[in-house]
Amino acid sequence: MDNASARNMWGDYLDAHLEDAFEEAPKAIHFCDNEEDANACADLVRSGVKTATSHSLLGLQYRNERLPKIGDFIVVTNWEGTAKCLVKTTKVKLIPYFNIDSEYAHIEAIGDKSLAYWRDKYWPAITKELEPFERVPRDSMIIVCQEFEKVFER
Secondary structure, X not given: OOOHHHHHHHHHHHHHOHHHOOOOOOEEEOOOOXXXXXXXXHHHHHOOOOOEEEEEHHXXXXXXXXXXXXXXXXXXXXXXXXXEEEEEEEEEEEEEXXXXXXXXXXXXXXXXXOHHHHHXXXXXXXXXXXXXXXXXXXXOOEEEEEEEEEEEOO
């Protein structure tokens, strides 16, 4: 783990949870592609409002990233990389974009938490994500829906 703040948070968590000492070190991430939204999302996760995030399956494949799995830990940071909390993946579902429902949009907690708002924000983000691979999103594309719970914060 390159991020010292995230490494320190993981160490603090392990001090109190030795049962997880042999778990793979978590990756440190910030949500969104801009400072304002990344910091807002970190605060929402920390407060327990945001309990999900989404990935395009195609984007993960092109970046050679593995699918998230139940039990994965993630250190959520703000834009600057300061660790805000640690979350643990509780559920992973592969769902076509057109089948994302309002319940899922609500727990992802973007904007007003509506499905319409989620779609308005997600479509441009996924378009930008796929551009380097000369791919375009489709309604039938698979979305990796990852749910998590906050397990630690300082």
